[in-house]
Amino acid sequence: MLENVIAVGLILPDLARSIAEEHLAELAKLIESAGGAVVEQIFAKRQAPDPKTFIGSGKAEELKALAASKNVSLIVFDDDLSPAQARNLEKIIEKKVIDRSGLILDIFARRARSREARTQVELAQLEYLLPRLTRAWTHLERQAGGIGTRGVGETQLELDRRIIRTRIAKLKDDLRHIEKTRQTQRKKRGAAYVVALVGYTNAGKSTLFNQLTKGGATSVDKLFATLDAKVQKIAYDVPRETVVIDTVGFIRKLPHHLVASFRSTMEEAVAADLVLHVIDGSHPQHGSQREVGNTVLHDLGIDSDRVIEVYNKSDQFGDIEPGRRGAIYVSALTGAGVERLVEAIRERELAGGEVMHLEIPHDQPRLAALLHEVAEVHEQRVTDDATIVTAWVPADAVHNFAQYAAATLLKPAKVS
Template identity: 50%
Template sequence: MIETQEVISEKTVLIGVITQHQDEKKANEYLDELAFLTFTAGGVPVKRFLQKLDRPNPKTFIGSGKLEDVKAFIEGNEIGTAIFDDELSPAQLRNIEKVLNCKILDRTNLILDIFAKRAQTSSAKTQVELAQYEYLLPRLTRMWTHLDKQKGGIGMRGPGETEIETDRRIIRDKISLLKKKLQTIDKQMAVQRKNRGKLVRVALVGYTNVGKSTLMNLISKSEVFAENKLFATLDTTVRKVVVKNVPFLLTDTVGFIRKLPTQLVESFKSTLDEVREADLLVHVVDISHPNFEDHITSVNKILDEIDSSNKPTIMVFNKIDAYTHEVIDEDDLVTEKTKAHYTLEDWEKTWMNDLEKNACFISAANKENILIFKDTLYDSVIKIHSKIFPYNNFLY
């Protein structure tokens, strides 16, 4: 086990690019998120580097001059790790490492590392391990020299080996074994879902760190782990919940994120099956986050990828207690009102005027408007139950 003090003291630099598909504002937003990911993994971001390019350099991601600037800073400030905001190709990893001569991580590797840190159950650990091996396979020559567990630090948590392995066949065999293990887990989970009886299934979905677990604890009166860090919840939790006189199953799922590694979407199939098989989705949004609309788009994109975007959905805008907006002076006749100036009332009108969506504005932490949310949830569950089980209705 890595000592907490060692992890906290690991200094890092963050590196991103401004391209025709990602302007400076968006690039900085991604680096903000990368900084939070780094903090969650146990690192301390010391400096950021951004470069404007038509597209990332195919050899070194950023230009050679900027890479030299990064090298000089790393050597002058005893930085141990450089983290890039996009997934690097095996060739880019090799070329960058030759120049910087330090540990190199990309966004995918960092997210996989956090998942390895958070995994608790055998199912989650197996899914993370599979995703890590699939990520490592094309990078095998470079990576094995770093998998000595004694070195520790961000990006070094599992699968890990005590000696260098360079035989790709061995890794492919491990991947094959892990996939077979997951097939067994998938079958077990499918049986568990069948054995839950004829109850409506409700799944909490949303971006990472939006308050799903806090809401789960509030509604189900359970003790699901909740923390102000990304991916605090990794293992799926299912609870039987009763609102008024209506029982249903409520599932808390892993949070989504922009640029979610494809390896995780594939390996976490059994976890995402809880979303696929849900009758109702509760899409939780952190309305206090300045990019919450982008988060909604990212979640909807992943839901579309797993064929779950057309399910009945309740939009729950959480953390209204932390929401702030820019204020326009009454005498200001020049400034045009934008979404940055929207009050909560403005957002409520925007979303509640959409007749196809149920929307609630709450604070799970302060238990604000929870009764309104419960009423909305109750109405939705009743409606779905009467359609799915017309001959098995309870007394309403």
């Protein structure tokens, strides 16, 4: 059975009601993605957050009555609560209280499958838990009761902290090993051209990944469907050997522990030749979602000239959206615009080199060796006096072979 949940948002003077509503709608979607059913969305209007209870004790009492009447077992706050605020609220409402970060961590923990993702999530969870451990302490105190319990509680707390710190150190160590393995895999992938799909959660990255690779990545209407970077060859004819990478989505106010621990997954995007920033053009908040994406890309050190913005779900917004310079409009669902996107990838690849049609005489073994070292050979045929090759040659090596070029592929092939 689904857990009944109340979602709570705070409206401060500088926040428009409509934006607060969008934020709470996103929170509701997160709650559903975690397996909860939102029975009520509540706003608290205040000049400033209350230091003790965040929404004020009067509002908290209201929540208590509402939770009791609607058979609610969990209250989720859209903003981050201090450990003390969460504790105070639980005392008043007598239901479990978590904040947005706690909820996102929970979703990540449910979704994590690979060893890397599980390690990353556990690390983030423990880092989140550490300052909140006092809750365990009050729990112990209550259990033991009577004289001397404080001492026992403290000792227990110290012990818990030490165990957690040791575990954190171990997980960090594991992640370093996993990262090394990943680097080796990346090297094995060799010189292939890498296109990474990044963007806000639910933007349609996995759906577009499936279009580009004719593959089977999971795409569902849930937030954070994808946690592991997935790699597959592109299914289109492009100048270079090309792989596409699907990555974990971003969200507004992603808990910083998660950002830190998922950094190694995002390194896949950092190492990419081309980053496709996928934006759900049909979403009312697509402007601010785009900003969230840009901030993450900037933090990862990804320069904008390596990025193409892809406005997805064009089947939902038609041509209303004014064209942004260099942006491409697609529908990953229907496939509309995907050819244009592939054309853009093609152009980027050709900007870094040329597809050459070469005839390398057999008395030039060094040149043939060089070709295999720096170029990507598509086709090769040996005749009595030469090797006839079609290859993508990086721009800085083209001059070595120019003399033997029969034709570039973009011109009509020379008839001999």
